[in-house]
Amino acid sequence: AFAVIANSPLRIDLSCVLDHVVSELTAFLRKANRALRQATLGTLNSLVVTYGGQIGSSSYETIIAELSTLISDIDLHMAALALELCCTIMVDRRSIKNVGLAVRHKVLPQALVLIRSALLQGQALQALQKFFASLVQSANTSFETLLDSLISTAKPSQSGSLSKQALSSIAQCVAVLCLAAGDQKCASTVEMLKGILNDDSSTNSAKQHMALLCLGEIGRRKDLSNHVQIENIVIESFQSPFEEIKSAASYALGNIAVGNLSKYLPFILDQIDNQQKKQYLLLHSLKEVIARQSVDHTGQSELQDSNIVKILALLFNHCESEEEGVRNVVAECLGKIALIEPNKLIPALKVWSVDISKVTPPCFIYFMI
Template structure:
C-alpha cells in the first residue's frame, strides 16, 4: 500500500509540474505562436499516427481564430498547420468546422498578398480532396469561388499563386460536385469588361486561359474535346467581330494544346494560322502563341508544319518565328529534347535568318538560338562561335545576342562549355560595326548580372574597351534633312546608354575589378553632360560610387559639379509638351538623388564648388523642397 501511495503522490507531482511548465511556456512564448504552431504539423505527419481526437476540435477552433489575426507570420504558420492536420485527421473534423475555415479562407484571397493567397488556395484544395460532404463543396463555391474569379482578373497574379489557383479550379471540378460547364462559363465571363471592374489586363487573359486549360484536363477527355471544338468555332465564325472573344479563344487553345495533344482535331493548325490575317495585333500575337503551344503538345506533327510555313510564307515569317520561339522556350524550360530530325532543320533555318534586315526577326532568331543552346550546348556553342567571324555584321550581332539568351541565373550544362569560348563573343566589343559592339556590351552586362565569375578574368582587358563605348563619337552623329528643318540623329546613343548600364551592373557584382579613378574622369564626367537616356544611368552610377568608393569620388568632386548644376537648372522650352516637362522633372530628381549621395560623403564640404551648389539648391524654393523630399525617402 505504501508503494502505491508513494507512486500516486509522485504522479500527482508530475502532473502539477507539467501544468506549471505549460503555464510558464504560454506566459513566456505566447506572442511567438507562429514559431510554436509547426509542432502540431509535425505531430500530424508523424508515422506514429498519434491520436489527437481529444484535443482536435479545440485545436482547429483556435487555429481558425488565428486566421483573423493581424500577425502575418502567425496566419502563414496557421495555414500550413491546418493543411497538415486536415490531411491527417480530416475524417475526424466536423462539417461545421470546415464551413468556418472556408469563410476565413475567402477573406485571405487577394492580390494584395499573393503568398498568403497561394497558401489559402492550397488549403482549399486540401479541404475538397476526398470530402464526400456536400457542405464543403457548397461552402467553397459560395464563399471562395467569387474571390477566385476576382483574383484571376488581376494583372499581378503570377507564380505560386497562379499555380494554386489552377489547382483550385481542377479540385472544384474533381471533387466538389461542381458543374464543369458552370465553371467554364464563369471563367470565360471573367474575361469580359465590367462597369465595376473595367477592362481586363493582357496578363489576366493569360491567367484565365491557363485556368481554362487545367479545368478542361481535370474534367476529362470528353469535356476537353467539346471545349476545343467550341473555341475553334469561335475562330471559324467569320461574322464574329468580337476581337476580345477571339483573343481569349486563341490563348485557351494554346494553353490546352501545350498540355494535351490536339492532333485528333483536324486542321486545327490551319484554323489558328488564319488568325494571322486579323487586322488586330493582339489577335495575331495570340495566334502565334497558340500555334507554338499546340506544337509543344505534338512536336512530330506540328513542328514540321511551322518550319515549312516559315520557309514558304514570307509575309507571316515574323509571327511564325514567334511560334517557333514558343516551342523552343517551352522545351528549354521543360529540359526536353527535340526529335533528332528536327534540330538540324531548325538550326539551318535560324542561321539563314541571322542576316535579316528586320531587327525584330533577328531578335527572335537570337532568342531561339540561345534557348536551343541550353538544350544542345555541345552543338550550339561551336556553331555560334564559328559565326562570330562572319563577314555579315548582322550575323555577328545575332549570334552574340544568342549567347545573352543562354545565360540564366541557375547553373546549366552550357556554363562549362561556354566558359573557354566567352572571349570569342565578348571581344566583339571592338568590332567596327556599332550593332555588334552593342550586342557584346549587352552580353557582358548579362554575364555580370547572372554569372560574374565567368567573366572576372577577362575584365582587365574588357573594361577599357567598355569605357570606350561611353564616348560620344562624331562619326555616329548624322543630320537628316527633312525639308523645312534638319534633324540630328545620334546612332551611338543606344550604345553609350548600354555601356553605362553595364558599368552600373559591374559595380554591383565585380566592384573589386573596377578602378573608379580611371572611369569617373573622363567617362562618367562626360556621361553626366550627355543625353537624357545616358544621364539617368550615370546618376545611378555616381550614387553607387559615392557609397562604395567615396575617396575616389571626393578626389574629383569639383569636376562633377558643373554637369549636375546644368541638369538641375535646365528649363524646358515654353512650348514644350507635357511629356517633355515630366521627363525633365524626372531628370532633375535623378540628379538631386546623386547630389544627396555626394553630400553624405565625409569631407564633401572641402569642395567649395560643391558647397556653393548645395547652398544654391537649399535657397531655391522648388529645388530645396525636392531635395529635402528626396533626402527623406
C-alpha cells in the first residue's frame, strides 16, 4: 500500500507517519520471509525517491546497515535490489556526509566480497556497477581509494586465483567507476594501466592480466585514441608466455577498437593480413569487435558497409588456413556477422560457395551450426 502511495502522482503527505513506516519497513529486512524482504526493498526505494528529503539521516544509516546484510551471492536477486536501494539513497542524499560514511563502512566491504563471486552476473552485476558509479560521486569519497580497493580484489588469495567471471566483473566495475569519476580520472587510470603493461621488469602476470581486462572494458565505453600507441602496447602482450595474458590482450584490443572503429578496425584488419603468427589472437579481437556491434530499429549495425565488405573478404580469405584454430575463429566471426548483417552475408556466401575448396566445408558447416 505504501509503495502505491509513494508512486502515486498525487504526492500524498506522509510526514505524520513516515518515520514510523520507515522504521517498521527496515525491521522487515531482518525477517526470514524472502517475499517480504523483496517487497520491503521495493517499497523503501519508492519512499526514498518520493519522500527522501523528509527521511532523517539516522533512518538512512539504519536502512544502509540492514540492506548491507543482503548483499551476497546467496541470493543475487535480493543483492541487486539491495544495491539498487543503496544507489537511490546515495543519488538522493549524496551531499549528506553520514550517508556516504555508512555506505563505505557497511555496504562497500560486502560489495567487494560479492564482486569476487563466480556467480555474479546479470541484474546483480549491473546493480554493482551502478553502485560504484554512485559511490564515487557521493560526499567525501576518494576515487583513488575505490580504484585501489577494486584492483586489490583481483589479487590471487591463498585459496587460488579468481575465476574468469570474477575478473571480468572487477574490470567492468573499474571501467564504470572511471567513467563516472570524469575524463581526467579516466585518462590517468588508462595511463597507469599502460604503465603496468610497459613495465618490462614486471613479472606479475595477474597484475598485467587485470590491466588488459580493464583497458578493454574502458575502451569499449570510451574512445582511447588520445592515448598514444595504446594499440601497439596491448598487442605486445601477444608475446607473453602466459595464455591468459594473450587472451586478455586479444579481448582488450577488440574492445578498444569498439570505442573508435575508424581508427582501430583498419589496424586490426591490417595486422591479420600481415602478422601470420598473431592471426589467431587478432581474429579473436575482430570477433570481439563484431560481437559488440548493436543493431538499431532499422536493422542497421554500427559497422559501415565498406567495413563489412572488407571484413568478409578477409574472413573468406582465411577460411582455407592450414590452422584449424584460425578456421574455427573465422567461422565464429561469420556467425556473429550473420546476427547483425544477414542481408550482406548471404549474398557474399553464395558467391564464395561457388568456388569452395576441400578445406573450407568444415569451416562452413561450423559457421552454420
